[in-house]
Amino acid sequence: MSETPIAQVRETLDGLYRSESGRILATLIRLLGDFDLAEDAMHDAFAAALERWPQDGLPASPRAWLISTGRHKAIDGLRRRARFDASQDKIADQLLPGGDFAPADAGIEADESVPDDQLRLIFTCCHPALAPEGRLALTLREVCGLTTEEIARAFLTTAPTLAQRIVRAKAKIRDERLPYQVPAPEELPARLDAVLQVVYLMFNEGYSASAGASLTRADLSTEAIRLGRLLLELLPEPEGMGLLALMLLQESRRAARTTPSGELILLEDQDRTQWDRALIAEGVKLVERALLSRRFGPYTLQAAIAAVHSEAGSAAATDWPQIVALYGLLARAVPSPVVELNRAVAVAMRDGPEAGLVLIDGLFAQGQLKEYHLAHSARADLCRRLGRKGDARASYERALALTQQEPERRFLEKRLRELESR
Known part of the structure; x- marks a missing residue:
C-alpha cells in the first residue's frame, strides 16, 4: 500500500466516526458481549488507524478494518490481564477460537443483512427486563452516541x-445474559412500541440537536431513517409506516432549515422549493397507507400533520x-403538554395570536412547560405579533436562558435585537 497524508487520514477517520461509529460499536458489542469492552475497543481501533493508515494506506473496507482491529485489541487486552486472572483467558478463547489473530479483515463483512447489528443492539437496549428509564437512557447513549449530560x-x-x-441497565444485560438479537417474529409486535420510540428519539436528536454548535445531526437522522426502513421490512405494521413517513417528511426540509452559514430559518420563512420532493412523495404514500389501515397511532398522526405542511405552497396557504x-x-391519543403547545401554535395560525396565547398561558398556569424553551419562544412570538413588547422580551429572554443550542441562541438574540429596534 502507498502512504497516505496524515491530514487525509484524520479527515477520513473523522467522517467515519460521525457516520459509522454507531454501527461499529454495535458489531463490537455483538462480537465481544460487553458494552464497556466494546467502547474501549472501538476507540483503540480508531487510534490504531490513525497510527497505521498513513503508512499502510486506507484499507479497502475501513469499517471492517476498524471492527476487526477493535476486536483483536480487546482480546489481546484480555489475554494480557489473564496473567493475573485466569477467567480472562477463558473469555478470550471464547471470543477468538483457535487462539490466534486472524488477518485484519477476516470474518468481518462490510455490509450486514437485515436484521443488522445496530437493530439487534436497539432490541437489546429495549428489552422488557430493563426499567423503562434505563432502556431509553442506555439506547440514547449506546445507539445515538449522546453524552450523559445531553x-x-x-x-x-x-x-x-x-x-x-x-x-x-448494562449490569442487568450482562448478569441476566439478555440475548443480543432481534426477537422471534411472534415476539415482535409486543416489543415494537419501545423500539419505535427509540428510533423516533434518535431521529429527533438528529433533526434538532439538544445542544451544540449545529442545528442538526445528519448522521443520526440518516441512521434513524435506515433503521426505520429495516423495522418496516421486519414488521410492516401501520405505526412503523407512520414513523418512517414522519421521518421522511421532516427530513425533506433539511436543506431549507438553515442558511449557508448555519442560521435557523423558521418553517414559515423557508424556501419551499428546496424541500426534497422525492422524500415528500414517499412519505405521503406511506402515511396514506397507514391511515387506510385504521390501526394507526401517534406517529401516523404526526406524519399526517407533516404531510399537510408539505402540500402547502406557503405558511399562509x-x-x-x-x-x-x-x-x-x-x-387524545397521547396527552402531552408539548402536543397541546403545538396545537396552540396551530390555533394561533388559524384564529389569530390572541387565541393561541390564551392556550399557551393556560399551559403555563398549570405548571407545565416552564422549563421548556420552545414554549417560551412560542409565547414570545405571539406577544411580539400582538405588539406586547415587554411580555415578548421577557419570554425571549427566558427561552434564551433555557436553550443549549447555539443556532437557537443566535436566533433568539436576533429576535431580541429586532424587538428593541422597533
Whole structure:
C-alpha cells in the first residue's frame, strides 16, 4: 500500500466516526458481549488507524478494518490481564477460537443483512427486563452516541443519576445474559412500541440537536431513517409506516432549515422549493397507507400533520383547520403538554395570536412547560405579533436562558435585537 497524508487520514477517520461509529460499536458489542469492552475497543481501533493508515494506506473496507482491529485489541487486552486472572483467558478463547489473530479483515463483512447489528443492539437496549428509564437512557447513549449530560438534560435529571441508570441497565444485560438479537417474529409486535420510540428519539436528536454548535445531526437522522426502513421490512405494521413517513417528511426540509452559514430559518420563512420532493412523495404514500389501515397511532398522526405542511405552497396557504383537528386527535391519543403547545401554535395560525396565547398561558398556569424553551419562544412570538413588547422580551429572554443550542441562541438574540429596534 502507498502512504497516505496524515491530514487525509484524520479527515477520513473523522467522517467515519460521525457516520459509522454507531454501527461499529454495535458489531463490537455483538462480537465481544460487553458494552464497556466494546467502547474501549472501538476507540483503540480508531487510534490504531490513525497510527497505521498513513503508512499502510486506507484499507479497502475501513469499517471492517476498524471492527476487526477493535476486536483483536480487546482480546489481546484480555489475554494480557489473564496473567493475573485466569477467567480472562477463558473469555478470550471464547471470543477468538483457535487462539490466534486472524488477518485484519477476516470474518468481518462490510455490509450486514437485515436484521443488522445496530437493530439487534436497539432490541437489546429495549428489552422488557430493563426499567423503562434505563432502556431509553442506555439506547440514547449506546445507539445515538449522546453524552450523559445531553441525555440528563432531556430527562430533566442530573448527570450522575442518569449515569447510574445506564450502569444498572448494562449490569442487568450482562448478569441476566439478555440475548443480543432481534426477537422471534411472534415476539415482535409486543416489543415494537419501545423500539419505535427509540428510533423516533434518535431521529429527533438528529433533526434538532439538544445542544451544540449545529442545528442538526445528519448522521443520526440518516441512521434513524435506515433503521426505520429495516423495522418496516421486519414488521410492516401501520405505526412503523407512520414513523418512517414522519421521518421522511421532516427530513425533506433539511436543506431549507438553515442558511449557508448555519442560521435557523423558521418553517414559515423557508424556501419551499428546496424541500426534497422525492422524500415528500414517499412519505405521503406511506402515511396514506397507514391511515387506510385504521390501526394507526401517534406517529401516523404526526406524519399526517407533516404531510399537510408539505402540500402547502406557503405558511399562509397551509390548511390550518386540518392541522388543528389532527393535533386534537393526537392530544387524545397521547396527552402531552408539548402536543397541546403545538396545537396552540396551530390555533394561533388559524384564529389569530390572541387565541393561541390564551392556550399557551393556560399551559403555563398549570405548571407545565416552564422549563421548556420552545414554549417560551412560542409565547414570545405571539406577544411580539400582538405588539406586547415587554411580555415578548421577557419570554425571549427566558427561552434564551433555557436553550443549549447555539443556532437557537443566535436566533433568539436576533429576535431580541429586532424587538428593541422597533
